[in-house]
Amino acid sequence: MGRPPCCDKANVKRGPWTAEEDAKILAYVASHGIGNWTLVPQKAGLNRCGKSCRLRWTNYLRPDLKHDNFTPQEEECIIELHKTIGSRWSLIAKQLPGRTDNDVKNYWNTKLKKKLVNMGIDPVTHKPFAQVFAEYGKISGLPIQNARNHICLPNNTTEISKQLPFSLRENYSTQKYTWDPKAQYQVIHEETLQTHSFSEVSPLISSATYFNPTVFSSSSSYASVQSQVQVNFTYDH
């Protein structure tokens, strides 16, 4: 047998934390330090799961956290790191003192992704949309030079849709695709590229970062297979 469970999930409180609950965690950590989180609810007098307590402390209560807006430097750092290692939020957050992985993830999803899309850059590959679509055409067996036209031209529906991955055909045949970079990103990326083309993108990313010292073994968001990526984290602030 292993350890006893940390809590009875059916009988613990969930949802937003109150100031009183926050105070209990702060008081507990101040007197006992950070240790076994499964004991925290019981010792601090909280009807919460230990995991939930740890998350509250890590993401909100830690005294070293910043609660102000991200600076342009931090923004740039996130974009660069995401370009290199993908959505490894905890690793990115470690390069940004006072920020949590949750902060970085939320900021990326709500602000930076849109910002890149508005700039005509694909936030997953960090390449211009035109290049992404050209590569998409190459991977799908379409002529590289005009892959985007193969998607947006409405009067070759039958022939073109045969060349598209199955998941795209229905949308294509209803002329969902028009040449608007943002719309193309939303439709094509979400439905197809993530499963279809990134296995071909990942070797470029791996080789570009190959000679740097920190090693991560991960399933990168760029790759469909497990890969090892080496990255050097030296950023000037």
Add this chain to the structure above:
DNA sequence: AACCTGACCAACCGCCAGCCT
């Protein structure tokens, strides 16, 4: 004033490697 929509973000979910009994 009421409703709708989108942005934001705290919190939860589910998975996994490592650890404990």
Add this chain to the structure above:
DNA sequence: GAGGCTGGCGGTTGGTCAGGT
């Protein structure tokens, strides 16, 4: 060694709020 829990992680959800109609 097996079974099961912990802690850490990335992805997702849902509540709240502001702005628009």
